[in-house]
Amino acid sequence: MIRQMTTERIDxxxxxxxxxxxxxxxxxxxxxxxxxxxxxxxxxxxxWNHWMESHTGKRASEVIGSNLLDxxxxxxxxxxxxxxxxxxxxxxxxLSQALxxxxxxxxxxxxxxxxxxMQQAVRISPLKHRERVIGTLTVIEDVTExxxxxxxxxxxxEARSRLLSSEKLARNEAERANRLKDEFLATVSHExxxxxxxxxxxxxxxRLGKLTPANAERAVETIYRNAKSQAQLVADLLDVSRIISxxxxxxxxxxxxxxxxxxxxxxxxxxxxxxxxxIQTVLDPAAAPISGDADRLQQVVWNLLSNAVKFTPKDGRxxxxxxxxxxxxxxxxxxxxxxxxxxxxxxxxxxxxxxDASSTRIHGGLGLGLSIxxxxxxxxxxxxxxxxxxxxxxxxxxVTLPFVDVVSGEKEAEPxxxxxxxxxxxxxxxxxxxxxxxxxxxxxxxTRELIQEVLKECGAEVITSPSAAAALTALEQHxxxxxxxxxxxxxxxxxxxxxxxxxxxxxxGGDIPAAALTAxxxxxxxxxxxxxxxxxxxxxxVDSAELVTVVASLAxxxxxx
Amino acid sequence: MKLTERQTDALSELINIAFARTGAALSELTxxxxxxxxxxxxxYRTEELRPALAKFVPGDVASIHQVFAGPVAGDAxxxxxxxxxVHLTDLLTDGHKPSNHLDESAREVLTEVxxxxxxxxxxxxxxxxxxxxxxxxxxxxxxxxxxLIGSITEGKTDLHYALxxxxxxxxxxxxxxxxxxIVLSVASLDRLIQEVDAWEAQQSR
Numbered sequence: 095m096i097r098q099m100t101t102e103r104i105d106x107x108x109x110x111x112x113x114x115x116x117x118x119x120x121x122x123x124x125x126x127x128x129x130x131x132x133x134x135x136x137x138x139x140x141x142w143n144h145w146m147e148s149h150t151g152k153r154a155s156e157v158i159g160s161n162l163l164d165x166x167x168x169x170x171x172x173x174x175x176x177x178x179x180x181x182x183x184x185x186x187x188x189l190s191q192a193l194x195x196x197x198x199x200x201x202x203x204x205x206x207x208x209x210x211x212m213q214q215a216v217r218i219s220p221l222k223h224r225e226r227v228i229g230t231l232t233v234i235e236d237v238t239e240x241x242x243x244x245x246x247x248x249x250x251x252e253a254r255s256r257l258l259s260s261e262k263l264a265r266n267e268a269e270r271a272n273r274l275k276d277e278f279l280a281t282v283s284h285e286x287x288x289x290x291x292x293x294x295x296x297x298x299x300x301r302l303g304k305l306t307p308a309n310a311e312r313a314v315e316t317i318y319r320n321a322k323s324q325a326q327l328v329a330d331l332l333d334v335s336r337i338i339s340x341x342x343x344x345x346x347x348x349x350x351x352x353x354x355x356x357x358x359x360x361x362x363x364x365x366x367x368x369x370x371x372x373i374q375t376v377l378d379p380a381a382a383p384i385s386g387d388a389d390r391l392q393q394v395v396w397n398l399l400s401n402a403v404k405f406t407p408k409d410g411r412x413x414x415x416x417x418x419x420x421x422x423x424x425x426x427x428x429x430x431x432x433x434x435x436x437x438x439x440x441x442x443x444x445x446x447x448x449x450d451a452s453s454t455r456i457h458g459g460l461g462l463g464l465s466i467x468x469x470x471x472x473x474x475x476x477x478x479x480x481x482x483x484x485x486x487x488x489x490x491x492x493v494t495l496p497f498v499d500v501v502s503g504e505k506e507a508e509p510x511x512x513x514x515x516x517x518x519x520x521x522x523x524x525x526x527x528x529x530x531x532x533x534x535x536x537x538x539x540x541t542r543e544l545i546q547e548v549l550k551e552c553g554a555e556v557i558t559s560p561s562a563a564a565a566l567t568a569l570e571q572h573x574x575x576x577x578x579x580x581x582x583x584x585x586x587x588x589x590x591x592x593x594x595x596x597x598x599x600x601x602x603g604g605d606i607p608a609a610a611l612t613a614x615x616x617x618x619x620x621x622x623x624x625x626x627x628x629x630x631x632x633x634x635x636v637d638s639a640e641l642v643t644v645v646a647s648l649a650x651x652x653x654x655x
Numbered sequence: 656m657k658l659t660e661r662q663t664d665a666l667s668e669l670i671n672i673a674f675a676r677t678g679a680a681l682s683e684l685t686x687x688x689x690x691x692x693x694x695x696x697x698x699y700r701t702e703e704l705r706p707a708l709a710k711f712v713p714g715d716v717a718s719i720h721q722v723f724a725g726p727v728a729g730d731a732x733x734x735x736x737x738x739x740x741v742h743l744t745d746l747l748t749d750g751h752k753p754s755n756h757l758d759e760s761a762r763e764v765l766t767e768v769x770x771x772x773x774x775x776x777x778x779x780x781x782x783x784x785x786x787x788x789x790x791x792x793x794x795x796x797x798x799x800x801x802x803l804i805g806s807i808t809e810g811k812t813d814l815h816y817a818l819x820x821x822x823x824x825x826x827x828x829x830x831x832x833x834x835x836x837i838v839l840s841v842a843s844l845d846r847l848i849q850e851v852d853a854w855e856a857q858q859s860r
Contacts, residue, residue: 173683180774183778184781184787184788184789184790185774185778185790186721186770186774186790186791186792186793187770187774188763188766188767188770188792188793189767190760190763190764190766190767191760191763192744192747192748192760192761192763192764193684193685193747193748193764193767194684215763217792219792222789225725225787237759237760240759240760241760244758244759244760247758248758
């Protein structure tokens with residue numbers, strides 16, 4: 095009796111557990127967010143859950159009873175049928191998304207992830223009953239979103255590591271630039287000191303007054319030459335700084351390129367003659383006129399020529415060719431000089447670079463000329479290239495500029511003829527300043543005196559003031575015709591002075607024409623100068639001829655508000 | 656228990672067949688030639704497993720673990736060090752850039768690779784022993800070697816042995832070393848060795 099009861103209870107509980115299991119399985123099939131396929135041992139579909147229905151569009155009633163491989167022949171083509179066969183042999187198989195993509199083709203739910211097919215992770219397992227495989231169970235998981243998220247994360251990691259390596263690159267580049275700058279500074283001080291030595295030495299001897307007239311003349315000549323070369327260095331430095339800060343503006347007009355090239359050749363000729371270097375020219379008249387900044391283009395040609403003269407030994411030859419080729423104009427400067435090694439060719443146009451950076455190098459200079467050439471040609475929309483067969487084989491620079499057909503008949507488009515290279519200042523031919531009373535304001539006595547001398551030389555009467563306050567008094571007292579004022583002065587600067595003057599009524603000198611002097615020749619300084627009330631801006635060091643010309647031109651027109 | 660040289664050779668040869676299958680399967684799957692080093696087999700008591708493996712797998716371990724049951728029962732594992740696991744998945748999936756972590760997809764790939772290798776080896780043993788082996792679903796674990804060994808020796812009161820097979824995956828001019836570890840009871844190992852002996856005798860006949 096007891097035994098019977100126990101058996102009954104066991105039967106009852108067993109059947110309850112079995113029922114419960116069956117119920118769980120029933121619900122599980124449709125509750126899980128996975129695809130579930132059950133087959134028999136022949137791979138005929140026995141179960142096809144709701145998820146499979148909704149994702150494949152095939153209803154359970156359509157597929158149950160059909161063979162899985164008939165339903166999806168692609169499984170055989172993709173050799174995935176093996177996994178089912180292995181499962182039938184008792185193995186559990188795992189199919190990863192990364193290696194297979196998917197088991198059964200279904201459209202991806204979230205196609206915006208870039209996967210037209212749903213990406214799947216799959217497990218296939220044998221179904222066993224008493225050590226015998228009676229079927230297979232396949233569980234399919236949609237991993238499309240996960241895969242997309244992982245790819246995104248990976249991309250972010252890669253981007254970050256790219257950023258890191260590019261930062262490292264930038265740091266290296268900055269360090270290299272810093273090194274170049276250090277070398278450059280060493281070169282600058284060397285190059286600036288060289289002419290200074292000559293200037294100091296000879297001027298000291300002049301002051302002692304013990305030089306013969308012939309030697310005194312030689313001293314002045316040497317001082318002038320060295321000062322000139324120093325001025326060129328400073329001008330180059332200023333150009334570079336303007337180019338770097340993007341402040342260099344071109345004054346583009348129609349110009350006669352041949353005239354520009356000839357002017358550059360003329361100014362380099364004395365240096366070439368000194369080394370007995372012959373300059374040959376082949377100039378194509380069809381190459382003119384073009385559109386550009388005449389001064390800057392002359393600077394380009396002059397830099398190339400000066401480079402050629404510097405690096406060409408005595409009795410060498412330089413050829414300058416200008417020709418028009420279709421839509422552009424080519425300026426070719428070829429020399430028979432030392433040439434450039436293959437290793438250095440790519441760096442020729444880099445700032446502060448000279449092939450030989452050692453302190454014992456033979457050729458002076460800052461290595462700025464070619465960099466300036468490159469930048470200026472760039473600004474003209476052209477290109478400059480260099481070619482050399484190696485050391486000792488000479489060098490060819492080719493500048494290509496776009497040829498712009500200049501519309502003739504426009505007055506403003508008339509070719510501009512430049513002033514010749516100012517090798518020697520000559521006061522002949524400069525406008526006379528006779529009868530003009532000029533007020534010169536500068537806190538530095540030397541500059542004041544120099545300007546006074548130059549203006550006096552041209553016949554002007556000059557009054558000088560060491561400060562803005564003194565200038566205001568002098569203005570009312572002497573009624574000058576023209577004002578030439580420094581900008582940077584202690585206590586009160588030139589801007590303040592001109593503002594005060596412009597506030598005065600005309601009868602007290604409020605409309606006096608004025609020119610400003612400054613060492614800062616940047617475009618924004620120029621703008622500020624003009625806005626403050628000056629009509630002209632003269633960069634320091636002052637070029638005598640330019641000063642006289644500006645003053646003369648100021649005398650011709652009064653300031654109009 | 657110590658294996659004789661002949662037994663070791665025979666076992667190595669048998670496992671090599673499974674490795675060749677694994678290499679072929681992985682080559683087909685990835686489109687790159689995948690070769691597994693000929694196995695080097697050794698038997699350790701499970702207590703000796705820690706010092707034996709610590710030399711080769713310092714730090715974190717990635718393991719793909721499959722339990723098998725039947726007349727011969729035990730645990731089968733593919734062991735890789737963490738960096739090796741990352742490298743192997745990169746090599747197999749044409750990882751565009753070397754990654755330094757195992758994301759879900761990479762773990763899945765490792766699980767599949769372990770699954771292929773373990774199935775090949777255990778399937779080969781099953782055939783040899785003429786028994787049906789039932790496999791569990793492979794699982795990937797990332798843990799320390801101690802934790803791993805703790806989990807496979809846990810609850811095993813009687814003496815167990817571990818068949819340790821050292822190998823390396825060669826793929827795309829790179830290689831990743833790993834271990835196949837099969838933990839068996841004394842009875843299961845005895846039976847396996849008997850069958851290996853018989854197979855060896857048959858081969859040399």
